[in-house]
Amino acid sequence: MAGQTILVTGGAGFIGTHTVVQLLKEGFKVSIIDNLDNSVTEAVDRVTELVGPQLSKNLEFNLGDLRNKDDLERLFSRTKFDAVIHFAGLKAVGESVANPRRYFDNNLVGTINLYEVMAKYNCKKMVFSSSATVYGQPEKIPCVEDFNLMAMNPYGRTKLFLEEIARDIHKAEPEWCIILLRYFNPVGAHESGKLGEDPKGIPNNLMPYIQQVAVGRLPELNVYGHDYPTKDGSAVRDYIHVMDLADGHVAALRKLFTTKDIGCIAYNLGTGRGTSVLEMVTAFEKASGQENPCQVMSKKAWRCHSCLCFYRES
Numbered sequence: 208m209a210g211q212t213i214l215v216t217g218g219a220g221f222i223g224t225h226t227v228v229q230l231l232k233e234g235f236k237v238s239i240i241d242n243l244d245n246s247v248t249e250a251v252d253r254v255t256e257l258v259g260p261q262l263s264k265n266l267e268f269n270l271g272d273l274r275n276k277d278d279l280e281r282l283f284s285r286t287k288f289d290a291v292i293h294f295a296g297l298k299a300v301g302e303s304v305a306n307p308r309r310y311f312d313n314n315l316v317g318t319i320n321l322y323e324v325m326a327k328y329n330c331k332k333m334v335f336s337s338s339a340t341v342y343g344q345p346e347k348i349p350c351v352e353d354f355n356l357m358a359m360n361p362y363g364r365t366k367l368f369l370e371e372i373a374r375d376i377h378k379a380e381p382e383w384c385i386i387l388l389r390y391f392n393p394v395g396a397h398e399s400g401k402l403g404e405d406p407k408g409i410p411n412n413l414m415p416y417i418q419q420v421a422v423g424r425l426p427e428l429n430v431y432g433h434d435y436p437t438k439d440g441s442a443v444r445d446y447i448h449v450m451d452l453a454d455g456h457v458a459a460l461r462k463l464f465t466t467k468d469i470g471c472i473a474y475n476l477g478t479g480r481g482t483s484v485l486e487m488v489t490a491f492e493k494a495s496g497q498e499n500p501c502q503v504m505s506k507k508a509w510r511c512h513s514c515l516c517f518y519r520e521s
Contacts, residue, residue, distance in 0.1 A: 217295030273317030290332035303362035427500035
């Protein structure tokens with residue numbers, strides 16, 4: 208598989224950059240397309256710094272938006288791609304509730320355009336970044352792939368709709384090979400410290416919020432809910448390290464190239480173990496050597512469309 212060319216949409220983002228590092232180290236050629244809606248070109252520069260001058264020759268960055276089919280046409284007309292890893296999309300649950308049309312436009316229209324251009328240029332292998340939100344509120348845990356799908360918010364529904372689209376495309380054109388990766392809560396950073404999660408605006412995920420409190424960008428961490436049926440009363444989530452997630456995408460890509468008639472199949476990516484919000488706070492304080500201001504609040508203090516959705520039942 209070494210030397211094959213992979214298009215990574217949203218490759219300048221948090222999970223995208225970490226995955227690109229691993230792809231380059233595995234010998235793939237990588238082309239990124241990203242509209243920089245929630246990322247920066249500095250992250251791509253950090254990737255080239257991490258992999259070194261030799262491997263960085265196999266990396267190309269393209270500023271573009273999947274909703275603009277011309278951007279995709281220009282890319283596919285000059286490069287023969289062997290597969291696509293599709294990260295590009297908006298991902299904040301709270302924002303999707305407040306502005307669902309933006310999510311439908313970005314996540315659905317962009318992906319439909321991508322499928323059309325891929326088909327035109329006979330690139331029919333995709334690893335799709337889905338989400339465990341497609342399960343809604345499962346009746347039991349751990350959550351496994353054959354559970355019922357019942358997304359409960361616009362963001363989750365865009366992922367579920369796109370999974371259905373993938374299944375329909377494969378059913379109509381069996382030569383498509385698509386792996387749907389449903390992952391839980393990505394956290395962490397590259398061991399070098401040169402890559403990590405630093406979103407624009409107020410973070411929608413727990414770890415970058417804790418980090419921004421630690422460096423003084425935000426005043427304190429508000430934890431909503433202290434009476435969940437958990438060991439410390441705070442909400443519990445399955446947190447997976449971003450480098451494990453990156454390796455999972457590389458493994459899925461390998462499977463696309465080595466397994467015949469894979470069809471359209473879904474895999475969960477997680478640890479299978481839950482960690483509470485307060486445990487995460489404590490672990491960060493231990494690792495950083497400093498105490499973070501933290502206020503535990505009643506669930507009644509929720510604000511309906513706040514971006515702090517990662518503290519809540521969603």
